[in-house]
Amino acid sequence: MEHLDKMSIFAGTHNEISSYKLMELQQKNNxxxxxxxxxxxxxYGMSDNISYNLAEEGFNVAKYLPFGPVKDVMPYLIxxxxxxxxxxxxxxxxxxxxxxERNRRRGR
Numbered sequence: 001m002e003h004l005d006k007m008s009i010f011a012g013t014h015n016e017i018s019s020y021k022l023m024e025l026q027q028k029n030n031x032x033x034x035x036x037x038x039x040x041x042x043x044y045g046m047s048d049n050i051s052y053n054l055a056e057e058g059f060n061v062a063k064y065l066p067f068g069p070v071k072d073v074m075p076y077l078i079x080x081x082x083x084x085x086x087x088x089x090x091x092x093x094x095x096x097x098x099x100x101e102r103n104r105r106r107g108r
Contacts, residue, residue, distance in 0.1 A: 001028075001029045001031065004029075004031065004037050007037070008036075008037040008038070009022070010039045010062075011038075011039070013042070014042055019040060019054065034059070035060075038059075039062055041061070041063070042061075042063055042064075043066075044063045044065040
């Protein structure tokens, strides 16, 4: 963070703890939540709870979407799923959040 005047940060992570750490670093270094040099990013359709909550709090968030022929995109998505073991522990929590949101929208 001390060299933010010479670079930007794009934290592409689906890990809540990593996101919290970057949030804490911004706060500790008095860097505004909406500073254009600091961004959080997640793959479209994954960790939406992280993305939406960060955006709601005023942080810069981007969702990225791999684009191209299925034969080219699928190997990338499979590789990302295999590499991202940190998401495995969050899957049941995310499913619970999705069910809660579905029920909220249905008025239950």
